[in-house]
Every structure is written in structure tokens, then in C-alpha cells.
Amino acid sequence: MAAVGRFLERPKGLLIAVLAALAALAGFDGGKAGLPPSLVMAALAAMLVDAPILRRRKGRWVFPDGALLTGMIVAMILSRKEAWYVAPATAALAVLGKYPLRGRSANVFNPAALALVVSYYVFDPGEDWWGAQPGASTVAALVLIVAGAYVANRVNRLPALLWFLGVYFLLFTATAFVGNPRNVAEIYRAPDVFMTLYFAFFMVTDPPTSPPRERDQRIFGAIVAAISYAVFEFFGTAWFLLAGLLLGNAWEAWRRSRAG
Helix, strand or coil, rough: CCHHHHHHHCHHHHHHHHHHHHHHHHHHCCCCCCHHHHHHHHHHHHHHHHHHHHHHHHCCCCCCHHHHHHHHHHHECCCCCCCCCHHHHHEEECCCCCCCEEEECCCCCCHHHHHHHHHHHHHCCCCCCCHHHCCHHHHHHHHHHHHHHHHHEEEHHHHHHHHHHHHHHHHHHHHHHHHHHHHHHHCCCCCCHHHHHHHHHHHHHHHHHHCCHHHHHHHHHHHHHHHHHHHHCCCCCCCCCHHHHHHHHHHHHHHHHHHH
């Protein structure tokens, strides 16, 4: 129990527990008990790929908690109705993609976001963001918001979270006033609003690929929001949020290289 307590005190351990709770709530909300097979398979695939790589890099066996997180996030975004191999293959791709695309101290891109975009062109999967509780009850939605805000605070990324959400909804609200509100109405409805919250809580605030200082977090959050909005408006692609995050990651990598 002491070891479990220490694990949950770490940001990765806390996030794993939160995502597992959200996944269980989503399954229960849909009338199914337990975790979906795609979630379990994606998490196992990511860990099996990452464990030997970490063993070679560190000289000892360590628990691949980062890979577990990546596999869970990938599976909770992809549709549970996809072929059995899509989620684990995408999770494995996410782990493999983070090593060649690294700066001196951290990943350049969020591994899950990058792999999901690549998977879109390889497997053409559906993305229903079921882990974000798109058809959730009020209780499940409150759990998502409270737990997500708590995690963002624990990893010291609240400015990035708040600036992303503020700029994102400000841009879409302004568009509704200036143009046809029907074109952006879906942004404020389920499942899109839950998708945006999940993305903001657990991907925009990813510590390795987001800036640590408050000033840089504000810029980062605004960049991700503005690019996501632009991709949605001009291209309408399903991965508009992921595109904003990846370009925000690129800006953060450039900033670190200049500061380094």
C-alpha cells in the first residue's frame, strides 16, 4: 500500500488513476462493466514496446508508466468499434515515434497526438473520444472536470489550460456573432465540448511537451487554441485539435532550443 501511495503521489501515477476511473465510468455509463478491450490492448502494446527500450537506455528494468499513459489516451480517443488491432498498433506507433523526435531533454511532440494523426491516414479510424464521457451523466461530467482541473494544477499547467480554453471559446464565440452560428454550434454541444475538455485537461497540459513557466504557458495555450480554431474553420478535419497541439509542441521545442 505504501508503494501504491508513492506511485499515486507522482503526476504520472495520479493521471493513470484518473484515466482508469474515467474509462470505468464511461463503460458503466454505456451499460457495460469493466474496461474496454481496446484500452487494455493499447496499454499492453505500448508497455511491451517501451519496456525493452527503457531497459537498454537506463541499464535496468523500469515500469513504463509513460507508455501506459500514452496507450490509455490513444484508446480513449479512438472509437471502441474499430478493428481490434487499430488501438494497439496506434499506441505502439506512439511509443516508437517519441524516441527519434526528441530534444535534449524531452519529446518534441505529444506521442499520442502524433500517432493519432498518422493513424488517421494509415487506418482511417473513427474517433469518438469515449473517454471524455460524450454521453455521460452529470456525475461523470463533473468527475471529468474536477479530476482534470486537479491534475492540471498538480503538474503546474493551469495557465496553459485556462489560456487554451479561454482563447478557443472566445474565437468560436466571436465567429458565431460575426457569421452563421450554426457553423460552430457543435463546438458547444456534446460530444465536442467533452472532447475539448478532455484534450485540454490531459493533452495540452502534458509536462514533457508544454512549457514550465507561466508566461510561456499562456503563449503556448493561445497558440494551440488559435491553430485548432484555424484548422477547424479552413480545413474541417477531424483532428483539428491534434493539429493545434502538434504545432504548439513545435513552437515549444523551438523556444527550448533558443533558451538552451
